[in-house]
Amino acid sequence: MLIGHNKKISLDRFIYKSLYDKDNGYYIKKNPFGKKGDFITSPNISVLFSEMISIWLISFWENLKKPKKINIIELGAGNGEMMSQIIKTLNNFSEINLSANFLILEKSPLLIKIQKTKIDKKKVGWIKNLKEIPKAPTIFLANEFFDAFPIKQFLMKNNNWYEKYVAYKKNKFEVCDQKVSSKIIEKYLGKDIKKEKFVEYSPSAMKFVNEIANFIFKNNGGLLMIDYGFTSGKMKNTLQSVEKHRQISFLENPYNSDITHLINFKMYKKEFANSNLKSLITTQGNFLIKLGILKRAEIISKNLQFSKKADIFYRIKRLIDAKHMGSLFKVLFVSKSKNNFNLGFK
Numbered sequence: 001m002l003i004g005h006n007k008k009i010s011l012d013r014f015i016y017k018s019l020y021d022k023d024n025g026y027y028i029k030k031n032p033f034g035k036k037g038d039f040i041t042s043p044n045i046s047v048l049f050s051e052m053i054s055i056w057l058i059s060f061w062e063n064l065k066k067p068k069k070i071n072i073i074e075l076g077a078g079n080g081e082m083m084s085q086i087i088k089t090l091n092n093f094s095e096i097n098l099s100a101n102f103l104i105l106e107k108s109p110l111l112i113k114i115q116k117t118k119i120d121k122k123k124v125g126w127i128k129n130l131k132e133i134p135k136a137p138t139i140f141l142a143n144e145f146f147d148a149f150p151i152k153q154f155l156m157k158n159n160n161w162y163e164k165y166v167a168y169k170k171n172k173f174e175v176c177d178q179k180v181s182s183k184i185i186e187k188y189l190g191k192d193i194k195k196e197k198f199v200e201y202s203p204s205a206m207k208f209v210n211e212i213a214n215f216i217f218k219n220n221g222g223l224l225m226i227d228y229g230f231t232s233g234k235m236k237n238t239l240q241s242v243e244k245h246r247q248i249s250f251l252e253n254p255y256n257s258d259i260t261h262l263i264n265f266k267m268y269k270k271e272f273a274n275s276n277l278k279s280l281i282t283t284q285g286n287f288l289i290k291l292g293i294l295k296r297a298e299i300i301s302k303n304l305q306f307s308k309k310a311d312i313f314y315r316i317k318r319l320i321d322a323k324h325m326g327s328l329f330k331v332l333f334v335s336k337s338k339n340n341f342n343l344g345f346k
């Protein structure tokens, strides 16, 4: 049972249980990707997405002076599409291929099973937490990973802060508030709390960010994070839920719909800066174009019949066009402050 009758739980607890409850959680029992699922992600739209990430990976590894051992770790690998394409591409580049230790951090046992049917099991190690990563330069890849973390929301009313809770009454879920001390929010936002009347953040994502930041700071490497979100402006309510490719209320069908939110990239950048790491941000469209996705599409479609060529370009348009995923999706690259690598961000 998600919530007992006449009981309430905080919004982040509600989201966490809906998505990751060990028996009924959305990601625990369901493969949500693709036409027949609830949503589609970039690696499942076009293989060229993962190819561009692979090119970026090789160039960053070169920029890091080709370390003999490099961990390449995907956070939340979904159906395994991106990692399987990266491994295929890097197979053609023997030097990095010999250095790379491919890892996946995945929470869902069902998705791990699916990933293992797609990816050469001898090539990849599956880990349960960041402590298992061998100490070596590491490149973290996170496509639509952080939007799958639960969020808290707070609202200021009559100079008091209230936290959003979800209650279960008369067989229905409903939103309610609970008064909280501003100290709880201040812990995360510091002085910025004075500027806001509405606050949305994910304590668990921020904890995770800190762990990654410490790892990069100590061992070198970086994080390439791609997700939908915003880079400026005040905080806003971005909570949303998707089922069968349509938006529904997050209260309508928990356990069976994907509850998610937009990433506040400014907040992530600040969190990494607190750990002395540098962030570059651009749009997904810009990133993929700079990496040469259009040129690559020309090359592979040169001798194809018109319908196949049109399909390749239609898929790329979905990834790069501002009306589709090109501008809502952003790319964040985090590295040590002295690092000068900026491929895809110039």
Ligand SMILES: C[S@@+](CC[C@H](N)C(=O)[O-])C[C@H]1O[C@@H](n2cnc3c(N)ncnc32)[C@H](O)[C@@H]1O
Residues within 6 Å of the ligand: 027, 033, 041, 042, 043, 044, 075, 076, 077, 078, 079, 105, 106, 107, 108, 111, 142, 143, 144, 145, 148, 149
């Ligand atoms: C929205 S899906 C994205 C999947 C994939 N990256 C893609 O682009 O297709 C989020 C993924 O992150 C996983 N996930 C969410 N929170 C996690 C956590 N704390 N640790 C590991 N995996 C997690 C989910 O199980 C799922 O595989």
